Amino acid sequence: MPMMEEPNTVETNAVEEWTSHDLRNIRPGDTVPVSVVVPCFRCAHTIDHAVASVAAQMVLPAEVLLVDDGSNDGTLERLSEVARNYPPGWVKVIAMPRNSGPSAARNRGWEQASQPWVAFLDADDSWHPQKLKLQMEVLADDPQIALIAHEMNVQTRATPAPPLRYPLQVRVLPNRLLMFRSPLPTASIVLRRDLPFRFDETRWRAEDFMLWAQILLSGYRCARLNQVLASWHKPPFGASGLSGDLAAMYEAAVDVRKTLHQQGLLSWWQWQLADAMSLVRYARRRVITYARQHEGWPMVRRSA
Numbered sequence: 001m002p003m004m005e006e007p008n009t010v011e012t013n014a015v016e017e018w019t020s021h022d023l024r025n026i027r028p029g030d031t032v033p034v035s036v037v038v039p040c041f042r043c044a045h046t047i048d049h050a051v052a053s054v055a056a057q058m059v060l061p062a063e064v065l066l067v068d069d070g071s072n073d074g075t076l077e078r079l080s081e082v083a084r085n086y087p088p089g090w091v092k093v094i095a096m097p098r099n100s101g102p103s104a105a106r107n108r109g110w111e112q113a114s115q116p117w118v119a120f121l122d123a124d125d126s127w128h129p130q131k132l133k134l135q136m137e138v139l140a141d142d143p144q145i146a147l148i149a150h151e152m153n154v155q156t157r158a159t160p161a162p163p164l165r166y167p168l169q170v171r172v173l174p175n176r177l178l179m180f181r182s183p184l185p186t187a188s189i190v191l192r193r194d195l196p197f198r199f200d201e202t203r204w205r206a207e208d209f210m211l212w213a214q215i216l217l218s219g220y221r222c223a224r225l226n227q228v229l230a231s232w233h234k235p236p237f238g239a240s241g242l243s244g245d246l247a248a249m250y251e252a253a254v255d256v257r258k259t260l261h262q263q264g265l266l267s268w269w270q271w272q273l274a275d276a277m278s279l280v281r282y283a284r285r286r287v288i289t290y291a292r293q294h295e296g297w298p299m300v301r302r303s304a
Helices: 014-019 047-055 076-085 102-112 131-141 205-218 246-262 266-297
Strands: 031-040 060-066 091-095 118-119 125-127 145-154 171-172 190-192 221-232
Touching: 031 047, 031 076, 031 102, 031 131, 031 246, 047 060, 047 076, 047 125, 060 076, 076 091, 091 102, 102 118, 102 205, 102 266, 118 131, 131 190, 145 205, 205 246, 246 266
Parallel strands: 031 060, 031 118, 060 091, 145 221
Antiparallel strands: 118 190, 125 221, 145 190, 171 221
């Protein structure tokens, strides 16, 4: 499918119009005003499962945007096949002319999203069936939220989605970096389309950390649900792919914090403390990765 020529536009009051609706009363199968952006690079063997998890939502997003990041291995053709398995126009395929990295792919989907809310899913991850329903209910109750996340776990694709844990709770995050664990994994995010930020396309690592930190530290209202509503199907660090290079990921995160300081979003003391805590976390990850490599990695549940 050819790349769209012009990005869609959304009126600035679109979010307010939608969040004024009582989304708590939506029924299974209803459509909610969300565009799902999935960057795809050589993902022909995992994309079916990822899109199927979106199609299995209790409330459906208005569209799914599959962005092929110059795979050149048959992925683009596979994406078009996947799109034909769903109602016409629900899955849209966007082809990038060359491999430009996950930031560029997500930005391209974000630009062409038609809905006031944008959600992100990686091609090798999946969603819990109640993810969008629960997140849209929170947004209906608190229209000031600009970004909402939730917990994720690690499990095999064949494992059923974990049960919800009651009571359901929403935590509004403080506008500062949380030192020990990121509360904002990418496949958990739903955010306002009109936020004045985008992924930094010069970064191929920690690009998501950079964006979420910019939004949070700029004073936007961000929240997190206490539920596991998405899953990684490989360990989030110490595995193959970009995140597998722990040293490079650590250095990328160090550079992100330096940039945030230069942008005036982190004070000198906050910057230094965050770097110190990051070093502790990096050392811990090295130990865990060593254990996995020498003992084998069982697919057990891990929340983040």
